[in-house]
Amino acid sequence: xxxxxxxxxxxxCTGCMQCELACSFVQTGRFQPSRSVIRVxxxxxxxxxxxxxxFQCGEAWxxxxxxxxxxxxxxxxxxxxxLEETCVGCxxxxxxxxxxxxxxxxxxxxxxxxxLCEGDPACARACxxxxxxxxxxxxxxxxxxxxxxxxxxxxxxxxxxxx
Amino acid sequence: xGGWTGQLxxxxxxxxxxxxxxxxxxxxxxxxxxxxxxARYLYAETDPRVEPxxxxxxxIFATGPLTGTNASCGARYxxxxxxxxxxxxTTSNSGGHWGPELKFAGYDMIIVEGRAARPVYxxxxxxxxxxxxxxxxxGKTTWETEDAIRExxxxxxxxxxxxxxxxxxxxxxxxxxxDRHRAAGRSGVGAxxxxxxxxxxxxxxxxxxxxxxxxxxxEAAWAGKARMAKNPVTGSGFARFGTLATMDPINEVGALPTxxxxxxxxxxxxxxGAGALKKSGRLLTNKACFACTIACGRxxxxxxxxxxxxxxxxxxxxxxxxxxxxxxxxxxxxGADCGVSDQDAILMANYLCNELGMDPISMGVTIAAAxxxxxxxxxxxxxxxIALRFGSGxxxxxMVEATAWRRGxxxxxxxxxMRLTAKLGHPELFMGVKGQEFPAYDPRGLxxxxxxxxxxxxxxxxxxxxxAGAEVFGKMDRTATEGKAELTKKLQDTGAGxxxxxxxxxxxxxxxxxxxxxxxxxxxxGIAYTVDDVLxxxxxxxxxxxxxNLRAGFTAKDDTLPPRMLSEPPPSGxxxxxxxxxxxxxxxxxxxxxxxxxxxxxxxxxxxLGLATL
Ligand code: SF4
Numbered sequence: 001x002x003x004x005x006x007x008x009x010x011x012x013c014t015g016c017m018q019c020e021l022a023c024s025f026v027q028t029g030r031f032q033p034s035r036s037v038i039r040v041x042x043x044x045x046x047x048x049x050x051x052x053x054x055f056q057c058g059e060a061w062x063x064x065x066x067x068x069x070x071x072x073x074x075x076x077x078x079x080x081x082x083l084e085e086t087c088v089g090c091x092x093x094x095x096x097x098x099x100x101x102x103x104x105x106x107x108x109x110x111x112x113x114x115x116l117c118e119g120d121p122a123c124a125r126a127c128x129x130x131x132x133x134x135x136x137x138x139x140x141x142x143x144x145x146x147x148x149x150x151x152x153x154x155x156x157x158x159x160x161x162x163x
Numbered sequence: 164x165g166g167w168t169g170q171l172x173x174x175x176x177x178x179x180x181x182x183x184x185x186x187x188x189x190x191x192x193x194x195x196x197x198x199x200x201x202a203r204y205l206y207a208e209t210d211p212r213v214e215p216x217x218x219x220x221x222x223i224f225a226t227g228p229l230t231g232t233n234a235s236c237g238a239r240y241x242x243x244x245x246x247x248x249x250x251x252x253t254t255s256n257s258g259g260h261w262g263p264e265l266k267f268a269g270y271d272m273i274i275v276e277g278r279a280a281r282p283v284y285x286x287x288x289x290x291x292x293x294x295x296x297x298x299x300x301x302g303k304t305t306w307e308t309e310d311a312i313r314e315x316x317x318x319x320x321x322x323x324x325x326x327x328x329x330x331x332x333x334x335x336x337x338x339x340x341x342d343r344h345r346a347a348g349r350s351g352v353g354a355x356x357x358x359x360x361x362x363x364x365x366x367x368x369x370x371x372x373x374x375x376x377x378x379x380x381x382e383a384a385w386a387g388k389a390r391m392a393k394n395p396v397t398g399s400g401f402a403r404f405g406t407l408a409t410m411d412p413i414n415e416v417g418a419l420p421t422x423x424x425x426x427x428x429x430x431x432x433x434x435x436g437a438g439a440l441k442k443s444g445r446l447l448t449n450k451a452c453f454a455c456t457i458a459c460g461r462x463x464x465x466x467x468x469x470x471x472x473x474x475x476x477x478x479x480x481x482x483x484x485x486x487x488x489x490x491x492x493x494x495x496x497x498g499a500d501c502g503v504s505d506q507d508a509i510l511m512a513n514y515l516c517n518e519l520g521m522d523p524i525s526m527g528v529t530i531a532a533a534x535x536x537x538x539x540x541x542x543x544x545x546x547x548x549i550a551l552r553f554g555s556g557x558x559x560x561x562m563v564e565a566t567a568w569r570r571g572x573x574x575x576x577x578x579x580x581m582r583l584t585a586k587l588g589h590p591e592l593f594m595g596v597k598g599q600e601f602p603a604y605d606p607r608g609l610x611x612x613x614x615x616x617x618x619x620x621x622x623x624x625x626x627x628x629x630x631a632g633a634e635v636f637g638k639m640d641r642t643a644t645e646g647k648a649e650l651t652k653k654l655q656d657t658g659a660g661x662x663x664x665x666x667x668x669x670x671x672x673x674x675x676x677x678x679x680x681x682x683x684x685x686x687x688x689g690i691a692y693t694v695d696d697v698l699x700x701x702x703x704x705x706x707x708x709x710x711x712n713l714r715a716g717f718t719a720k721d722d723t724l725p726p727r728m729l730s731e732p733p734p735s736g737x738x739x740x741x742x743x744x745x746x747x748x749x750x751x752x753x754x755x756x757x758x759x760x761x762x763x764x765x766x767x768x769x770x771x772l773g774l775a776t777l
Contacts, residue, residue: 014402014458016451017260021233024371025381031232032267032371044343047447047462047485126233128392128456 003078004136006114006121008051012131015042015049022126023053026117037103037114038123038132051131053123054101054114056080062113065096070111079116087111165375166228166687167191172270172292174285176359177218177277181285181292186271192690193773195664195697196227196271198254199704201243204274205252206707206777211715215247215351216333216358218278224265224324224364227666228687231266231372231453234384235391235675236668238262238453240347245715247351247358248335248525248579249598249622252711255338255352256626257324258452258668259345264322267368279360284325286316287366297362302328304477304518305340312365325363326353327520329567333357334577336525336600340517344460344487345452348522350599350621351579375689383682387675391456394674401459401670402449406491407437409603412635414499417738418608420601421499422553423531424594424725427605427733431504435494439506447485457670462487465514469507473560477518477567488513489523492625495603496527501534501559508556512563519567525579528600530562532580532592533572541587547572591726597622597717606728606745608738609634611647614748617722618651620708626669628654644744648752660701703772706756706764710777719762722749 020036027035038053060080063071070086071093073079082093082102089109093102102113114121116134124132167186174181187204194203201223213219222244229237240262246253265273268289275285282297295315300308309323323341330337330353337353338346347353374380391397400408410432413419417427433439440446443466450460462485489497489509497503497512516523530551536542537551544550548571551558565573575583580600584593594601599622606613611630619627628651634641639650661677662669665684677694685692723729728743753760757768769775 014449014451014455016455016458017453018233018456021454025233025377028371029377030371030373032369034267034369035371045484049450128388129458 002136004119004134005056005078006053006116006124007133007135007137008053009131009133010048010050012129013040013049013051014129015040016128018126018128019051019123019132022122026122027112035105037101037112052099052101054080055099056114056116061096061098062093062102065092067092074115077116077119079114081115082111082113084108084110165373165689166232166684167196167271168266168269168372170270171272171274172287174273174275174292174294175277176275176279176283176294176361179279179294181294183290193700194704195660195684195700197225197230197239197241197664197666198243198256198659199664199700201225201241201272202252202254202704202707202711204272205243206711208274209245211245211252211711213245215245215250215355218359220245220355220358222275222352222355222359222361224273224275226262226266226271227664229683230666231263232374232380232384232687233454234667234683235388235456236452236454236671237666238455239666239668240265241663242339242347242352244352244355246599246621247333247337247354249350250715251350251597251621251717252708252715253350253352253621254663254708255347255349255621256663257339257341257345257347258455259322259342260453261322261324261341261345261366262666263453264366264368266372267370268366269368269370273364275359275361278358282360282362284312284361284363284365286312287364287368288316288318289367289369300362301331304328305520306343306518308363309343312363316365318367321365321367323363323365325520326356327518327567329519329521329577330354330357331362332567332569332577334521334566334569335579335582336522336529337520338522340520344517346517346522349524349624353520374687376686380683380686383679383686387671387679387683388456390679391671391674396673397457397671398674401457404437405449405459405461407440407461407489407494409491410436410494413604413631415737416608416635416641417733417736418605418635418641419495419499420594420603420605422502423500423528423535423592424601424605424727425535426735427608427738428736429499429502431502432499434504435498435506435509443506445506445510450487452668455668457668459670460487461489463510465507465510469505469511473508473511473557475511475515475560476564477515486514486517488517492603493523493527496524496531497559500527500531502553503556503559504554505556508559512559515560515563515567519564521563521567524602525600526563526566528594529566529576529580529583530559532584532594533562533576534558535592536584536587536589539589541589542572594725594727595623596724597721599623604631605733605738606724606743607733607741609641610644610744610748611639611641611650613724613728613743613745614647614651614752615654617724617745617749618655618752620705620712627658630654632673642741644747648748648755651752652755655705656698656701658701659704660697660699664700664704699772703774706768706772706774707777709764710774713763719760722762
């Protein structure tokens with residue numbers, strides 16, 4: 001089933017951090033970007049600003065890695081969510097995630113990540129430039145093209161027979 | 164409580180100690196924060212007659228209650244001190260990410276006192292504050308310093324405010340730079356920092372900012388954001404063209420000061436404006452400060468031909484990729500005022516100012532004064548090492564570097580235009596007020612700007628009373644003096660309380676005024692501020708700064724303009740034949756301020772503002 005997902009258009013981003021402010025406010029009731037689960041990286045020398053958050057991967061490595069099944073799929077939104085009561089705070093998911101978009105909170109000793117705000121993402125609402133859209137799209141296996149690229153690079157180095 | 168963190172960090176450099184103190188909440192209520200609260204502390208703790216570069220001068224970094232919140236443009240911090248350029252109280256404002264980061268670490272302000280025996284920097288990570296050795300950093304540019312500190316402390320998210328070689332060498336108009344391209348620019352706050360042997364303050368804050376009434380706050384902040392999105396300036400104009408959008412209209416009315424204010428129009432305006440920046444491919448994108456929904460920042464690069472044309476010794480590895488600037492002010496000061504129409508030269512001079520840590524307005528106007536002195540044969544090629552001709556991009560770029568390092572004639576430019584022209588026997592060629600060089604609006608063609616410059620507490624400044632808004636873009640007659648005293652007072656008081664003390668960028672003002680900001684302030688702090696309270700706070704702040712300056716030795720005689728503005732009209736253009744009629748406005752201004760004929764606040768006025776005991 002197709003769910004609405006966050007689509008990010010980095011070319012539109014100005015690096016204003018309104019998304020981080022809104023996200024952290026939802027999490028903690030404070031303006032606290034260090035707790036935001038959307039992050040904006042400012043690549044100043046490249047004139048490029050890159051917001052990134054959980055892609056809600058089709059094949060979610062955080063879920064696979066979790067030893068106690070504390071990450072589940074919300075059937076309404078399709079979001080992968082951390083079940084706080086189940087999470088034992090081992091941080092394996094944060095290591096497994098290739099994008100660094102699941103985090104560990106030292107205060108609660110639990111993992112936390114984007115849950116799409118139960119279907120009304122605050123970051124998308126807050127963005128003044130329309131760089132974050134909440135749109136229907138099929139769950140993508142974001143990792144496939146990436147691993148294909150990495151693999152081909154690997155083959156170039158070790159030679160076709162080496163894999 | 165919310166908005167304020169309720170704490171300040173006091174840093175005694177001589178003792179090498181940083182201690183946390185509770186904020187004086189009575190002062191916080193009455194002076195709000197930023198410019199106001201900083202001034203209140205400076206007033207209480209420092210003798211106004213202190214030498215700006217003496218250890219006894221204090222350097223205050225102050226945020227406002229809205230800094231670090233999601234209020235549009237709530238990014239600002241103020242540096243409050245006795246200015247090295249002016250000897251007056253200065254309140255120098257910067258955006259970027261540094262102010263919010265300080266709040267997130269848990270502090271509203273930092274008060275730096277004394278002088279370190281050797282170069283140091285301050286490293287703040289939430290409740291840990293450490294004074295660290297900066298020997299290795301001394302001599303580095305601001306950009307190098309930011310990278311080096313992040314590497315040394317091992318925290319990639321640390322935000323750094325630092326001085327460059329110019330601040331270290333006490334260049335009178337050295338600034339403090341954060342996030343590479345944002346600066347507390349004016350009045351020489353960087354020289355004060357340099358005099359304290361303080362190279363940088365690096366901050367990482369993870370705790371966030373709370374507001375007293377979240378629901379009311381979000382509603383007020385969202386209403387402000389919506390207004391800003393709808394307004395043509397804050398909604399799209401500044402994002403597309405930057406503040407450079409201002410250049411054409413100002414030139415059209417003949418108020419674009421050119422060649423050290425000899426003329427009011429620049430023939431090269433098309434080559435240095437917003438259109439040229441875009442068409443030439445120099446403009447890469449626009450950029451926002453923290454929480455900013457305007458995004459007026461210009462991310463640019465120099466062209467290959469430009470990079471090849473000029474000889475520069477400072478690191479330039481990033482310039483062909485992306486740096487920032489110019490704002491309208493810099494494009495004017497380094498461009499029109501020096502007669503330079505090569506945009507690459509302006510960009511390079513602008514980048515150099517950011518990297519070496521100098522205010523590009525004062526730099527440009529000082530070079531313009533030197534160019535006029537060269538024109539008149541007072542300065543020579545032999546003395547300067549180059550022909551300081553109006554229009555020479557090579558001379559511009561060379562002088563910027565020479566000034567920051569105080570090399571050759573640069574050592575004299577580093578003293579600013581007032582001291583330079585006085586030393587060379589032509590004080591009348593200094594274009595500024597109270598030692599601070601003019602910004603980009605000619606007070607002969609814009610009567611209100613002249614009054615604003617003459618009465619600004621930190622010396623000539625366009626941000627303290629931007630009457631050009633009404634005189635060029637609004638309905639007021641720019642050539643009339645009627646109503647300008649009232650307008651100037653109103654803008655000065657509104658700006659001080661509503662934006663500068665609250666922690667907002669004053670560029671929100673075309674869309675968002677006191678009526679919009681006061682609900683944010685009230686909801687953030689939990690204090691039932693009214694519009695009247697905040698306007699009164701603005702007036703209180705302006706008067707407190709005035710009291711400071713009077714005690715520092717300034718008098719009504721200093722509320723004036725250079726003779727060129729008062730008696731030498733531009734020879735051509737739409738402002739031809741005009742001079743500033745300051746004398747028609749100033750007495751009226753004193754009167755409505757509740758000041759006596761000598762420009763001193765009356766006891767009645769001070770009592771009304773709660774300043775009677777000062
Ligand atoms: S709110 Fe939008 S423009 Fe601002 S940083 Fe986030 S994605 Fe970028």
